[in-house]
Structure formats: C-alpha cells, structure tokens
Amino acid sequence: MPVCSLVSEDDSHKPIQLHHQQSVTLGRGPETKIKDKKCSREQVELRADCNRGFITVKQLGVNPTNVDNVVVGKGNQVTVKPGQRLYMVNQQYPYRVRFTEDTSTPRSAAELSKPSKRAHRMSSEGNAEKIKSPANTASDHHKMSDDSPPPKKIPPSGSDKSESAGHWSQGLKVSMQDPKMQVYKDDRVVVIKDKYPKARYHWLVLPWDSISSLKALRSEHVELLKHMQRVGDQMLQQCPDAHKLRFRLGYHAIPSMSHVHLHVISQDFDSPCLKNKKHWNSFTTDYFVESQDVIAMLEHDGKVTVKEGTSESLKLPLRCHLCRKEQPTIPKLKEHLKTHLPS
DNA sequence: GTTCTAGAAC
DNA sequence: GTTCTAGAAC
The missing domain is CATH 2.60.200.20 (Tumour Suppressor Smad4)
Structure with a gap:
C-alpha cells in the first residue's frame, strides 16, 4: 500500500x-x-x-x-x-x-498468508454473504486450492428471448444472477468480477434493483450508492494485493452496458483485455466519474448530470494516468505502463 | 460490451 | 512487408 x-x-x-x-x-x-x-x-x-x-x-x-x-x-x-x-x-x-510506494517494509509471512484465508466473511453487514470463489484472476494461478470441478458453462435459463433481453447490452443482468459470477452478495447488491477485466483487479458492484443508468438516479438512491461504495471498499480489504496497488471506484459517464454498475478497478491496467483507446480513456479521463462525486452530486442536486461532450473524452490521445506522458499507440502505452508496475 | 477486418500508418 | 486502429456487425 x-x-x-x-x-x-x-x-x-x-x-x-x-x-x-x-x-x-x-x-x-x-x-x-x-x-x-x-x-x-x-x-x-x-x-x-x-x-x-x-x-x-x-x-x-x-x-x-x-x-x-x-x-x-x-x-x-x-x-x-x-x-x-x-x-x-x-x-x-x-x-x-x-x-x-512503500518499498521499505517487506510484508511478514503472517500478513502474506492472511488474505488467502477467505474463511472469515466480510465483516460489517450481518446478512452479507461472501461467496466461496477466488476474488481475482491475478493470483488464481498460484492460489487455487480448489477442490471443486472447473466451472461448467450453463446456458442462461431464460429461454424467452425477447429481442431486448438477449441483446449484448443486457449482459450484466444475466451475469449478476449467475452464482458462478458472484463474488459477494447481500440484500441490496451483488459483486461480480468483470468478464473482461481491464486491470489485475476489476469488480463490478451492482444493485439488485434495476436502475438503468446514472440518469435514473435520484436522492432516494443515495444510501444505496453509499452502500455500493462501502462494498467496493470491502473488496479491497480482502484483496491480497490491495497494499501494493492503487484502486479507483467509479462509474462510466455513458456506459455501454445497461444496469448501473460501480467499477472497482486497480490502477495497474495490466490486462490483455485492455485493447483500445476507448478502453483506456473510459478509465483514465473525465469519462470515469468517482463514486464519491456521483454521491455528492446526488446529495446536492438530487440527480447526476454528465458534462456535455464527455463522450469526446474517449477520443483523447493516449496519456499515462500516472506521469501524464502521451503514448502513440496502445502497445507502446502498455510497454510504458510496465515501468510503473510495483516491483 | 466484444469480435472481425479493411485499410491507414509505419 | 507488418502493425495498429477504427468502424461495422453482433
């Protein structure tokens, strides 16, 4: 950390x-x-x-x-x-x-082993349920103490495919209901791992209530959004790499996928799924709106407004989020990002 | 959101 | 020639 x-x-x-x-x-x-x-x-x-x-x-x-x-x-x-x-x-x-970056204090063996003991459930709320599933992809490779068979693909049960329900933009509604995708759930929200993570850690916190987008948010949702942020913070508490990575919690100003979802994403952006300018700029420009800013806007104005022209942010030149240096291409950017990775 | 690919950029 | 992007299709 x-x-x-x-x-x-x-x-x-x-x-x-x-x-x-x-x-x-x-x-x-x-x-x-x-x-x-x-x-x-x-x-x-x-x-x-x-x-x-x-x-x-x-x-x-x-x-x-x-x-x-x-x-x-x-x-x-x-x-x-x-x-x-x-x-x-x-x-x-x-x-x-x-x-x-704290390089001075190497972690003790006790600290290193702590995160893998996932037995203790997430603390604060009583009816919360930590689902038995590794929380991330990055450490799965070394950590998998898995005794269960590999996940099988089960086709979505809803066979009544009306056109809108089967559309790609409705994918989160399907994923959040799938127990295999769920990493955490309680009475108000569910957390899933992003199917195409753009960093070593990338979770989505979704409310069970269907809220289509930021535009639909009103004052009555403030408590829910605060809860979503708390749950996002809890994901970090059980993340074995939270001490060495930075995280941001926020929303895309104009998301592609329906159903409000809070991104909890580590700032390494070390992922093969990060492939193009839109991916990059959606997490490193004004297009990414901090959770706390959304909550503040909602408390202050009773609604969330997105600045005009925010979609243009996706077309901005590729710029390193840490040192602000511009990079000519995605591959060069990825090469550059390696220089910022914790050792 | 992703995949695919034509053609721009090198 | 290869690399990379951006737009169409899904």
Whole structure:
C-alpha cells in the first residue's frame, strides 16, 4: 500500500506521515510550526485513503481552510488529491499530499498468508454473504486450492428471448444472477468480477434493483450508492494485493452496458483485455466519474448530470494516468505502463 | 460490451 | 512487408 505524506509546500517543516484510515488533527502547533493565532490548534482533521490515493479534510477551526481556491467551511469535509493544494488557514500555509510506494517494509509471512484465508466473511453487514470463489484472476494461478470441478458453462435459463433481453447490452443482468459470477452478495447488491477485466483487479458492484443508468438516479438512491461504495471498499480489504496497488471506484459517464454498475478497478491496467483507446480513456479521463462525486452530486442536486461532450473524452490521445506522458499507440502505452508496475 | 477486418500508418 | 486502429456487425 502506498504511503501518504502531507508536504509543506513552503518547506517550513518535514513532511507529516498520514497512516491509512487514521484520523490526524493538525493546526497551530509544533508539528506544523504554525504560530498564527488565526489558525486553531485543531484546525483540520485529516484522514488518508492510501489505496485510493486521496485524503479527506474536515475543517474544525472557525477560520477558513482552503483547498485550491475553495473554502472548506467549518464542519465540512472534502477530499484532496495529489495535484491539489491545501491551505491550512486563510489561503496561507500551503500543503500538498503525496503518495509514494512503500518499498521499505517487506510484508511478514503472517500478513502474506492472511488474505488467502477467505474463511472469515466480510465483516460489517450481518446478512452479507461472501461467496466461496477466488476474488481475482491475478493470483488464481498460484492460489487455487480448489477442490471443486472447473466451472461448467450453463446456458442462461431464460429461454424467452425477447429481442431486448438477449441483446449484448443486457449482459450484466444475466451475469449478476449467475452464482458462478458472484463474488459477494447481500440484500441490496451483488459483486461480480468483470468478464473482461481491464486491470489485475476489476469488480463490478451492482444493485439488485434495476436502475438503468446514472440518469435514473435520484436522492432516494443515495444510501444505496453509499452502500455500493462501502462494498467496493470491502473488496479491497480482502484483496491480497490491495497494499501494493492503487484502486479507483467509479462509474462510466455513458456506459455501454445497461444496469448501473460501480467499477472497482486497480490502477495497474495490466490486462490483455485492455485493447483500445476507448478502453483506456473510459478509465483514465473525465469519462470515469468517482463514486464519491456521483454521491455528492446526488446529495446536492438530487440527480447526476454528465458534462456535455464527455463522450469526446474517449477520443483523447493516449496519456499515462500516472506521469501524464502521451503514448502513440496502445502497445507502446502498455510497454510504458510496465515501468510503473510495483516491483 | 466484444469480435472481425479493411485499410491507414509505419 | 507488418502493425495498429477504427468502424461495422453482433
């Protein structure tokens, strides 16, 4: 898992380590060397999500904390990603967040063996059910302690093939009902592995309720979407590689497949199924809308709007999502991505 | 969403 | 000549 540090941009003190999912309160004091009385001793509460590469910032003090040019506001919470600037108070004391790969601490044998013990079911919700199935393709090869016969292909039982039901765009509705595809389910959602994963880990979280697309979402769906995101986060908790890979959770602005689905995808993009520009840009441009942004939009506006011209994002030049370097072709891009893979 | 392939790009 | 893309068909 990457390590997060909060870096003072005017270099007034050493970077402050933020540990994954541990809240830290900062403000006027020795750690920041801020002596400004406008800055509360408890100005902000910070919490890093190292898997997903952002921190949340809650303003506790009365005077404004800013992210770029926007005031957070007392009691409010926002996220800060690399590239954004956090000002502790009054547009002063600039900070950046930085995520670096943790190469210093090799994992213990105990930690390594932990993820393969899949016996413990997913924790939080009572009626959740972790289905006995390897969670990913990448480690299956070495991990398969499988005593069951290889999965057989059973044709979909619904033989009443009305034209729309059999259409390729309805494929997710079929897959999500197939117990062999299900990796997790509870009373509200089901998780399946993407049939054509675009990275080492690529899951889809789908609600049982049929919601055709982002356009159909309303305020009443906020809780469901929050649950989908929680379930997506839980997938990372049981993912054996979550410590060394970054993940993003989000929706395609204009998906091809019907039925709302949350992508949970590792950021290695190391997959033979990633074949063309559309694949690439759908996960690395504005076409990919963060789960938290969808939820925020829904809470704020009661609906989700997609910026006009978002479909044009699919035609953008191939650009590395990590170093922003442009690549001429898909094969060259894939070659380039190898340079960013964790060792 | 994928597969297939003509023809552009090299 | 081969590689790669983009659009049609499914």
